[in-house]
Amino acid sequence: MSRIRNFETLVFGKLRRPSPTGKVHRGAFWLFLVYLAFGLLSLLPGSWGDTCTLVADIALLALIPLCLILFLRWIFGHFLWKVRNRLILTYLLMGLAPVVLFVTLAAIALYMFSGQFAIFAGNAESNAELMKLAAQNQVFAMHVANSLTAGKVSKTISLPEAKDLLAAGEFADTRLAVFVDGNHEALQPASLNASDLQTLPKWVGSAPFQGLVLDHDQLYLRAVDTAMAAGHRVTVVSSMPLEDAEVDRIAAGLGSAMIWPSRGTELNDPKDGGIHVRVVGEPPAHGKPAASMDVPHDAIVGGQLPAKQHFYDIPVAFYGPLAATDWATGNLHAHGANLTMQSRPSLLYARLFNYQQLLNASNTMGSVVRDVLIGIAVLFGLLELVAFYGAVRLNTTITQSIRDLYAATEAIDHGDFEHRIQVKRRDQLAALSQSFNVMTASLARLLEEQREKQRLQSELAIAQEVQANLFPQGNVRLASLEVHGFCLPARTVSGDYYDFLQLGDDALGLALGDISGKGISAALLMASLHSAVRAYRFAGEELISAGTVALATGGRTANGEQEIECGELFEEPAKILSLLNRHLYRSTQPEKYATLFLAHFDADASRLTYSNGGQLPPLLLRANGAVERLDRGGTVVGLLDNMVYEQDSMQMHAGDILIAYSDGVTEPENEFGDFGEERLVDVVRRHRHLPLEVISGQVMQALRNWIGVQEQPDDITLVLARAGRMEA
Template identity: 35%
Template sequence: AYLFLGVVPTVLLLILASMLGQILYSQLGAYLLYHDVEDRVAVMSSLASMQASLPVGLDEKAREKILARQAELSVGQEMPKLRVNFEEKPKFFSDMAGSAGHSFSGLIQSGNQLRLVGMRELENSQGKRIVEVSVPFDSELLENVAPDLGPIEITLAQTVEDEAGKNSVLIGTKHYRKLDKILTYKRELLPAESWSDPVVEGFSKLEAVYISPQGEVERAHPVFAFYKARRSQLNHRIFASVGEFSGARVFQIQLLGVVFLVIELAALIIGVVLAKAITKTVSGLYRATQFVREGNFSHRVTVERKDQLGVLGESFNLMTSSISRLIDEQKQLQRLENEISIAREVQDQLFPRGLPKVEGLEIEAICKAARSVSGDYYDFIQLDPTHVAIALGDISGKGISAALLMASLQAALRSQLLTPGSEQLSTAELVGRLNKHLVRNTGEDRFATFLVAVYDMETRKLRYTNAGHLPGFCLSDSKSMHLDVGGMVLGIVEDYPYLEGVVDVPREAVFIAYSDGLVEPENAYGEEFGVSRLEAAAQRVRQADPKRIATALMTAAEEWSGSPEQADDMTVIVAKLK
């Protein structure tokens, strides 16, 4: 908190000041570069005016000699490439100077060539003539431009059409492409004078008259000048008016910054001391939080005050007591969740992982658990190429105990059906063996309803035994056959005599088995969905594939209930016997 209150605002202000200084220095360098070029343009205009005022009969060599001397006096350096020309009918002069203009000075770009030009109209006895003074704007000239800066680069561009390609950039309403560049080769970036002497980069946009290869004249054509410099170079220019005292002025500014930093640190220290003095009374709470962090919720704060800090201490004691109680409850809940997770994993391993692939048989099952672990169990077992066993059960109880009973039932069922010759085993005998297994190996309060059926594709006979489960049914065009032959639930009476039922299955019949959760949902008036409504819903979609039939039956039961919550597990098996 002390860091954010004292240090962060100062750091942000310093960063803002540094960014602002960088922007200002960048603009200063751009101004120096632009101003130097404009001064040279003004010199070219002055030279053109001087040439226009010379006597008419003066020869060309004399004019060039006078021009060189005038340029040296104006610029302070020799300009060996400076030239003067006289033209009777100058090209483009009216476009550059305007219809009423008599002079022009500025930059002219022709292709990848850039020149400094000054023109002036001259009228004498020989008629109207134009005197033109020009010098190439090349690397040699660029070396003398803005000497307070470091390396300079001039980028020349040409106008292109809108569809010229991705290498063009849009400036205003026109597209431009880089054509060439002019560099300074002798200039180097000076080494930093100190850690606070960063590199300053910037650019300035110059305007030139662009003459295209087709002879078209474009005014205000952009020419970009980029530069690099040290901040110390620009400081020397800023404080040039004070001469040798410029270093002292910079030192004063740096000293002021150091003083400001010292004051800020002193204020931060004083603030920390005052804050600690004010919050001394809560140090006991802080020490108590260390005990809580280590997991010791029995520690209590000694309350000696009657003010708000005392109330805070009492609240802390109540909080730790509540946390301790909640942790105990959370541990119990975690144990229960672990038990449910184990039961869910066991159950996931019990359900069949794939559907039997038998010609003439399509089968599908859907199981929606009311809670994390379902009490319903179903299985498909292919006995041989022509026999398939289908099983559905409803296990009593919930949680891991129901999952374990389901695992025991599944293991016993598969051990009976996966032995050679099991396709000839009576379903009544099979259910009787499962019943004995549950009676002998489970408690008295554990039981299960169970329906098992074995279908023979060759004879089209369905043998089944129903042990206390809701009767499944076979639907055909003409009738509905209920599978209600069998006996009582499994796990109650050890030697109970179960019966086997046999059904001749018509072609294109649909076999449906379900749990009680599918027919027991009640509507707003307390009416159950019921078996009759389930059969009617199945009859309406009998021609569909098993998956659509199963989904339709689930949807019909849910729509009848109208409640988003299930009261019991819902399971349905649909087999299409072609």
């Protein structure tokens, strides 16, 4: 499979085109190769060449629809990529396509109506000729009947009235047959006799008859009238053979006409005299059509199609059946004959309104209707132009808005957040552009906020690194005390504080505090507290106040004032809390304070002296499992001035564990309540023989299990100290 891919990549690389990815594209490529290969192999002689030709043809047939799909994809991907082109296509499909379909339907309907009207007009003309013939035949019948009644009939019957008609030419082709009591009688003049009509068929009765008849493969307009005279039954038959001259009269003013008898399948078999219809071309100068309808061998053709009067005066050819009676049997056939008319809309329009003029005695109706139709057409054209102009304007509005949006997105992509779209309209696209401007301003503001946030995060990272350096680094070792502590901030920096201060080789100071609040302000106050505690450790301070004179026991005097060495001061944590309380009260805002636990451990005596300034009481877990709370001290530090704190001391034995913690250890809660001191003591008790780092890890794991997926609510700080002789 990889080789095929490599081959495709190689070929399209040579053509400098991207290699095909879709199934259709790849299938078309391989079918094209198959077509080329077998097309060349088809040049081989014999059956091999024929087989290769067949395979090449099959490949070509399969390739064509795939190429069509690829072409449509190319059209949609390139030509229709622009919204303008899509809108134009949409307008064409929604606006022009229905118009084209409607116009096409109207043209087809008009053509059908025109053709049907031409057939109707041809039928009307033939019926008019038939009615004239029937009226004349009735006159002849009355003349013969009167002659019989008067006893003037001899061997021949004379019709002097017919001479005038023959001379006038109106019935020049008319032939008569007279039957008296069913016997054929001769007529004078002899030219009136219908030589082919010597007997009456049995179906002819006393009722008059007129119609188109088929007699011995010849079409006639025939009328039959019967009268009784002197006890004799007189039947007169007038026949007009349907020939070119008669068809000329029928087609007069309509164009050209063709009539031929139906003979079963001959109607549909052009070889045997069926219908052939071909549009007549323009007549040459001499007036004869350049091309005419293909006609059956026995068809009668008459009339002539005139030249067109305007460009849309197209030829209209239409077919219609004619009812004809079989003269031998009297059976009426609805499709006994066929009529094909070839006309023009101008002729049919004139014919239609000529009849209307005859009916309404108005010579202006046709022109009025024509002018009204032209006016309506002009009005519709103007409306179409207005609609087209509106569509162009609407299309321009939409595409301009999209171009503006596209240009704006490119400007923003290049970092120009000051770019704005000029909004001059009040529509949804204008609202979209306005919304885009608002979004751009919001993006610029958010990016500025993001940069500020990144700057703050960078500063917080530095603050976190600085704060991490404030906590004890490395292990603090005493011969009889093992200590460990950790702090996990709820945010980037912590407001909790713990410290180990080694006071020589046989003493250790412990500090654990919690600053009110969280975040940067708490961290800054924590740093201030840390610095103050360290300052009292590594420097001296003159205490000049009446309230601190009593604290100067064992100090040196200079210039009448007492001076205290802070290393000795740490042996009494209550004094340190008093000094820190004064420092925080005077250097911080009123709402800022801290809770602080201070302790001094004397390794020689294995004695712990402490004072608690509002901190959660640390717990002393004895080796025998008993728990003592270290709650001696006073209120929080820095809230009130001139506070005095108490202190206490207790003996620590081997295996005793001091547990000092912040509220972030015991106050996390879930649906079962707070974590609490009991769970903390239980975790330490179960792992008391393990290293302090492991014990603190177990406490942290228990806290995570208790909190679950919730966010850590507060800073977590834990200090553990275990008494006992440490191994070297």
